[in-house]
Amino acid sequence: AGSMTRSHIALVSVPAFSHQVSILRFAKRLLQLHNNDFNVTCIIPTVGVSSTPSKSFFHTLPPNIHCIFLPSVHFDDLKNNGVPVEVQLQLSVSRVMPSVRDTLRSLLSSTNVVALIADAMVPEALEFVKEHNILSYIYFPCSSMLLSLCLHAPTLDQEVSCEYRDHPHLIKIPGCISIYGKDLPDSAQDRSSLNYKLFLKRCQKYRDVHDGILVNSFLEMEEEATKAIIQQSICNGNGVGDRNYPPIFPIGPIIQNGSSGQKNDCDLCLLWLDKQPPNSVLYVSFGSGGTLSQEQINELALGLELSRHKFLWVNLRAPNDRASATYFVNDSLVDDPLSYLPLGFLERTKGQGLVTSGWAPQVEVLDHESVGAFLTHCGWNSVLESVVHGVPMIAWPLFAEQRTNAALVTDGLKVAVRLNTSGESVVLKEEVAEVIKSVMEELEGEEIRRRMKELQKLAACAVMEDGSAGKTLSKLALKWRSLGNQKIERGEP
Numbered sequence: 001a002g003s004m005t006r007s008h009i010a011l012v013s014v015p016a017f018s019h020q021v022s023i024l025r026f027a028k029r030l031l032q033l034h035n036n037d038f039n040v041t042c043i044i045p046t047v048g049v050s051s052t053p054s055k056s057f058f059h060t061l062p063p064n065i066h067c068i069f070l071p072s073v074h075f076d077d078l079k080n081n082g083v084p085v086e087v088q089l090q091l092s093v094s095r096v097m098p099s100v101r102d103t104l105r106s107l108l109s110s111t112n113v114v115a116l117i118a119d120a121m122v123p124e125a126l127e128f129v130k131e132h133n134i135l136s137y138i139y140f141p142c143s144s145m146l147l148s149l150c151l152h153a154p155t156l157d158q159e160v161s162c163e164y165r166d167h168p169h170l171i172k173i174p175g176c177i178s179i180y181g182k183d184l185p186d187s188a189q190d191r192s193s194l195n196y197k198l199f200l201k202r203c204q205k206y207r208d209v210h211d212g213i214l215v216n217s218f219l220e221m222e223e224e225a226t227k228a229i230i231q232q233s234i235c236n237g238n239g240v241g242d243r244n245y246p247p248i249f250p251i252g253p254i255i256q257n258g259s260s261g262q263k264n265d266c267d268l269c270l271l272w273l274d275k276q277p278p279n280s281v282l283y284v285s286f287g288s289g290g291t292l293s294q295e296q297i298n299e300l301a302l303g304l305e306l307s308r309h310k311f312l313w314v315n316l317r318a319p320n321d322r323a324s325a326t327y328f329v330n331d332s333l334v335d336d337p338l339s340y341l342p343l344g345f346l347e348r349t350k351g352q353g354l355v356t357s358g359w360a361p362q363v364e365v366l367d368h369e370s371v372g373a374f375l376t377h378c379g380w381n382s383v384l385e386s387v388v389h390g391v392p393m394i395a396w397p398l399f400a401e402q403r404t405n406a407a408l409v410t411d412g413l414k415v416a417v418r419l420n421t422s423g424e425s426v427v428l429k430e431e432v433a434e435v436i437k438s439v440m441e442e443l444e445g446e447e448i449r450r451r452m453k454e455l456q457k458l459a460a461c462a463v464m465e466d467g468s469a470g471k472t473l474s475k476l477a478l479k480w481r482s483l484g485n486q487k488i489e490r491g492e493p
């Protein structure tokens with residue numbers, strides 16, 4: 001089929017690396033299964049200069065995935081003013097909407113677009129298609145638990161009058177383990193804030209999505225949560241109007257497969273891992289933007305040393321008291337982050353560990369046989385990557401919805417141990433050393449490893465062609481393809 005006659009899928013992303021890679025990996029997966037049926041265009045709003053890892057990622061995309069980077073919107077008033085990341089993201093996206101709409105309009109007039117899929121942070125992009133004959137979906141790059149919470153949030157908002165963290169009971173999310181109010185996402189922490197208002201508005205929009213929500217999780221990992229939301233999305237026979245939620249499509253785990261192609265100083269990590277015994281290394285990373293305070297860097301470093309276990313600590317950043325300070329803009333790269341480590345630490349731990357401020361080929365690291373556990377901030381991509389590679393976790397959540405994810409992997413799935421990172425106090429080196437030992441060596445670690453291996457198998461099955469996620473994605477692909485054919489027969493566009 002020529003490019004005009006192929007069905008075209010339009011994606012709208014947001015200026016956050018982990019969101020962009022997630023939706024584009026979804027597109028890659030779609031094309032892996034149905035290679036010649038689709039062209040994909042991803043519209044990508046930008047703020048400032050993109051970082052090196054994100055640049056190299058875009059070079060690895062197949063030719064029928066095309067990215068349109070929109071001109072950068074003004075952003076300086078939002079960054080580093082204590083504005084929460086979710087608000088920064090949401091406001092920057094609102095500013096870029098006119099240009100998203102223009103781009104969509106020209107895409108629709110020149111290609112056979114059958115579906116528009118918008119990242120969960122830009123549900124407003126879907127409003128554009130109302131007057132066009134195309135399907136509209138949200139791509140939700142987080143857990144089904146978080147999706148259940150979001151869909152339930154407007155109700156929860158009416159039921160609970162105090163701050164959620166002051167609520168005397170655990171918070172009940174349909175189909176999920178009950179959690180402490182303080183483990184809800186940052187955007188639900190201060191109910192008088194703009195962050196919360198924007199959150200509720202997004203959640204309301206999720207309920208109204210016309211054709212469905214694609215969630216990057218899989219049935220077997222979050223069965224009850226998924227079923228609870230699916231149940232509310234089924235019509236009782238009288239048509240679309242009387243269902244509460246849109247259709248839900250669990251299509252995960254979508255993670256990078258194969259090599260990242262990002263080889264540079266990070267080969268060093270892999271070369272170093274090659275020399276270590278199997279399952280002996282703790283991998284430590286706080287994701288694409290997490291930072292720790294100076295005090296916390298010290299305690300973590302000393303705790304790693306104290307544990308006597310091998311470690312690979314990557315993305316070490318200069319200290320900052322706001323954990324999400326570098327999430328968007330890594331412009332504090334003047335100092336050498338390694339200089340913030342405790343005095344003499346690097347010499348003392350020479351044979352024990354490797355620390356780098358660089359970007360790691362994380363999926364290759366997690367796939368390496370020397371890695372025995374992952375100390376993670378619980379970003380959803382990191383969680384899924386750990387699951388797919390069967391690596392038990394130590395949960396060290398920092399911001400956004402990471403505490404909710406931490407609750408899921410510890411209390412819910414029991415494939416991780418959680419550090420007490422809530423509150424103002426610093427996690428002490430003794431606590432760090434103890435938790436590392438409990439995952440890397442003792443009996444408790446044995447159970448966690450066993451459950452993680454089971455979950456790993458379920459993840460592998462889910463993405464097979466006849467697995468739960470594989471079948472779901474195939475059904476969607478068939479629908480999109482046949483819609484494309486109908487449009488051609490009718491002579492559209």
Ligand code: UDP
Pocket residue numbers: 018019021285286287288289290314315358359360361362363378379380381382383385
């Ligand atoms: N990542 C990586 N190398 C690094 C740090 C992160 O490849 O050194 C990747 C990681 O594999 C994951 C993504 O960046 O796919 C981070 O996404 P996540 O949702 O875990 O956290 P976020 O960056 O959004 O906080």
